[in-house]
Amino acid sequence: MAASETLALDVRRLRAEFPVLTRQVGPGVPLIYLDSAATSQKPRAVIQAMSSFYEKHNSNIHRGIHALAEEATEAYEAARARVAQFVHAGDPRSLIFTRNTTEAINLVAHTWARMALGPGDMILLTEMEHHSNLVPWQMLAAEKGLVLEFVPVTDAGLLDLDVYSSLLSRGPRLVAFSHMSNVLGTINPVGQMTAAAHAAGAKVLIDAAQSVPHLPVDVEDLEVDFMAFSGHKMCGPTGVGVLYGRLELLEAMPPFLGGGDMIKRVHLRSFVANDVPHKFEAGTPAIAEAIGLGAAVDFLTSVGMPAVRQAEETLVGYALDRLAEVPGVRVLGPEAEQRGGVASFTFEGIHPHDIAQLLDRQGIAVRAGHHCAMPLHERYGVPATTRASFYLYNTTEEIDSLIAGLYKVKEIFN
Numbered sequence: 001m002a003a004s005e006t007l008a009l010d011v012r013r014l015r016a017e018f019p020v021l022t023r024q025v026g027p028g029v030p031l032i033y034l035d036s037a038a039t040s041q042k043p044r045a046v047i048q049a050m051s052s053f054y055e056k057h058n059s060n061i062h063r064g065i066h067a068l069a070e071e072a073t074e075a076y077e078a079a080r081a082r083v084a085q086f087v088h089a090g091d092p093r094s095l096i097f098t099r100n101t102t103e104a105i106n107l108v109a110h111t112w113a114r115m116a117l118g119p120g121d122m123i124l125l126t127e128m129e130h131h132s133n134l135v136p137w138q139m140l141a142a143e144k145g146l147v148l149e150f151v152p153v154t155d156a157g158l159l160d161l162d163v164y165s166s167l168l169s170r171g172p173r174l175v176a177f178s179h180m181s182n183v184l185g186t187i188n189p190v191g192q193m194t195a196a197a198h199a200a201g202a203k204v205l206i207d208a209a210q211s212v213p214h215l216p217v218d219v220e221d222l223e224v225d226f227m228a229f230s231g232h233k234m235c236g237p238t239g240v241g242v243l244y245g246r247l248e249l250l251e252a253m254p255p256f257l258g259g260g261d262m263i264k265r266v267h268l269r270s271f272v273a274n275d276v277p278h279k280f281e282a283g284t285p286a287i288a289e290a291i292g293l294g295a296a297v298d299f300l301t302s303v304g305m306p307a308v309r310q311a312e313e314t315l316v317g318y319a320l321d322r323l324a325e326v327p328g329v330r331v332l333g334p335e336a337e338q339r340g341g342v343a344s345f346t347f348e349g350i351h352p353h354d355i356a357q358l359l360d361r362q363g364i365a366v367r368a369g370h371h372c373a374m375p376l377h378e379r380y381g382v383p384a385t386t387r388a389s390f391y392l393y394n395t396t397e398e399i400d401s402l403i404a405g406l407y408k409v410k411e412i413f414n
């Protein structure tokens, strides 16, 4: 197909951008990194942007009037603008730098939700949430007497949209769910679900930790109210994440943390909060990391997000086919068209930790455990899974190695 030709990634060239991918994890054992859902590897451009900041421009931001302070401030704000553009947020002020997705969701819980919600109000979540999109709401529910409800997941790994509709008719004030599951890989129909939630009078928060790195995401087209994601899963550094919020909501929200930078004026007994987004960025932020994230979105933009998505759909489709050949392997979640680059599976009679350890000896990095989604694993009646997750630098040959690795694991256990 012509479209796939134009979108095809030059994986060999891309891999050369990621220094870590050339290393060996044992004598003659090259690294096969299949754990990008936990964190992605970093291209040279990101590493260089950060070291260049420290070598040439290091300063605090929004404070000094000296040359370095102005350069640092400009670079930090330019990064905000580039990340905003990456997710199609029209106004960079609607983007708040946080530490990660977890902090971004907690920010909404502590500010908008604490202000707007009261006893008996309902928050609608789903059974496929990462703990980051469960625990903050459980904590707030306990504090404020809120009611939590959950959209169930079908056996096929999809949200049950009929039950979603009937739960919406009970008038939740907030619907918060992941765009893409970090375990099942399921890509949820955010636009459709958001329109239905808005029609029911709810605000919508999207956990986009797994989607923004892997799919084209247009936050204004999706019309969500809040969206959270992490820099480290999208070729950027750890220590920086993002909360997108609709500007009028952010402006009406009280601050999150108190301290420097988030104020206009402080008196001994009171303060006047700064404008958005600074109101939500108390203290010295992760300056070099934000700049690194700016370089990461430049990198991803140059590759092209539609091409990233297409490559991952091909990879995960290939992985599903190959995993289906291995006797005793059961993959959770939907078909490739409805999933991102994630394949979590059980392997009859073998514990995921043993699988991960034996694969590690072959240089293959996967994650084993509950992947911070214990309720979802309970739903499928398994305590843990082994997860292989893919990104733009992975190849079908690496998936072949994974399959060969699994046969070796089986041999050892038989």
Ligand code: 7TS
Residues within 6 Å of the ligand: 037, 038, 039, 100, 101, 102, 103, 130, 132, 133, 178, 180, 181, 182, 207, 209, 210, 230, 241, 367, 371, 372
């Ligand atoms: N939401 C989803 C859907 C995630 O996959 C993760 C991280 C988070 C939230 C939290 O992101 P953080 O950057 O704040 O930690 N998921 C994973 C994972 O699947 N394996 O390690 C981290």
